[in-house]
């Protein structure tokens with residue numbers, strides 16, 4: 001059978017504009033959809049907006065427009081946002097679509113005819129924010145636990161869905177399908193909830209009080225409760241009951257949600273499906289919250305970060321990368337712009353960006369700007385091929401387990417391996433010796449092929465950057481590369497002309513931005529140390545050093561390894577990675593203490609210490625010269 005994949009996001013409630021939380025769920029769905037398409041699976045990705053209910057009627061009223069006009073406005077904000085974040089949904093559903101309304105009525109009729117909907121009297125505490133009744137037991141100090149507001153007491157006759165009838169079935173289904181709700185903590189949460197007897201679900205609202213909703217097909221004085229309407233989008237969006245999409249995709253449905261809407265998705269929805277005679281979805285995948293200062297980012301609170309602000313400031317791929325790398329799917333994360341910048345600088349500008357620019361510029365220089373031909377990749381060069389296969393398998397597992405941060409860690413492990421391989425192989429030395437030409441070609445080819453593999457691996461997360469890398473490799477149709485084409489090592493065609501490209505991820509100078517805002521008062525300089533004699537000073541040998549190479553020390557946030565020339569070649573390690581990108585240093589003349597006792601830093605022997613000082617904004621600047629000094633000269 002053909003492999004198929006169906007992923008949905010919640011349909012977002014149109015009572016306010018989209019924020020980073022909505023962007024996260026939708027980008028995760030996009031990453032999954034892209035991954036499955038690149039794996040050759042037939043894929044459908046659905047998102048949309050939820051437009052009925054009290055809260056929208058209220059918000060519209062406040063803005064002085066009709067609910068439909070209000071919903072149109074906010075819905076288009078969501079619809080227009082997604083392409084700007086490179087989100088590739090196949091359809092955008094609105095619960096005000098005629099097709100959707102028809103489907104909701106079909107399902108209501110079916111469940112009603114089966115005897116699972118009855119008319120009854122109800123009284124209780126109703127929270128408008130939650131749009132549901134609360135039992136007294138659920139309230140905290142008489143208030144809604146989510147909204148901290150006092151609910152209204154309401155007495156109403158309404159229609160009820162006999163949810164209780166399906167409680168035992170649901171418990172059994174969850175127990176038989178351990179992955180039905182995941183990660184496990186949320187499965188346990190639903191099971192815990194099901195330990196208490198389920199109450200029937202009130203699924204109507206009298207039109208006398210609220211008319212903004214879908215009319216019940218069996219009583220036109222009532223509209224449908226917003227959850228009973230909204231959840232059905234997952235099947236109306238793929239043309240239930242007769243559409244080919246429904247037949248193809250419903251059997252593999254995967255829902256993505258945050259934990260706030262676990263109960264409707266984990267309990268209402270499967271029992272609704274069961275009552276309507278429809279198979280349950282395959283998986284409910286639940287993630288945690290993005291918090292700001294430890295409270296949930298939410299429209300109602302207003303503590304929101306706008307996705308487009310971040311995209312405009314730092315670039316789309318950096319934003320997508322950060323969201324997927326920072327959050328462990330299932331757990332909460334807190335958002336901070338500082339952690340964002342740290343990741344972009346260390347992992348994107350340094351690790352990935354440098355690898356791409358080093359490899360392509362070496363290929364330009366040593367291989368006349370074309371992919372070299374190699375007969376067979378052997379020996380040490382197998383490491384890159386072998387790592388590719390291992391990482392491919394790890395990424396596959398991570399996608400299956402929704403551990404996106406681990407997928408990225410595996411890919412970054414590969415990037416680290418490639419960066420170390422360059423240092424070990426020293427292509428610049430191979431290039432000096434004609435007899436080593438074959439070896440040089442092998443090294444450069446392996447690195448270019450590694451870039452092709454990395455580009456495909458990152459493409460679900462960072463589609464724009466992946467394409468740029470593939471174009472730099474001279475690949476004319478980047479869209480033809482996929483998880484199938486990287487399974488064969490050596491598929492990169494010799495002779496392709498490399499294309500020069502701009503830096504993928506420019507470093508962000510965050511400190512100077514915040515410094516401008518904070519206006520910190522600098523600490524006074526420390527007191528001068530006690531006198532020393534000239535003879536004592538003379539013992540210190542200061543020299544002009546020219547930096548030949550610079551690279552990040554793996555797993556260290558601060559250290560750079562420098563190869564320097566002081567008349568002889570030496571390696572020194574300096575704690576300046578936060579202030580200098582390696583490429584800013586190469587070719588620069590600096591001052592080092594040449595006779596300081598060697599020290600080992602992160603396993604690397606440093607022979608000499610570079611001199612540096614503070615700038616006014618707290619960063620570091622290395623000592624340099626205003627005229628070109630002689631390399632190795634004594635500093636007096």
Ligand SMILES: Nc1ncnc2c1ncn2[C@@H]1O[C@H](COP(=O)(O)OP(=O)(O)OP(=O)(O)O)[C@@H](O)[C@H]1O
Nearest residue numbers: 012013021022025257258289290296297298299300
């Ligand atoms: N802070 C958040 N962290 C992660 N995802 C979020 C966050 N806020 C919203 N979402 C996403 O949006 C869905 C809820 O959509 P909704 O339109 O109710 O947003 P909301 O901001 O939580 O609204 P409200 O504050 O009015 O309850 C969640 O299930 C999740 O997919």
Ligand SMILES: [Zn+2]
Nearest residue numbers: 127130144147
């Ligand atoms: Zn509430």
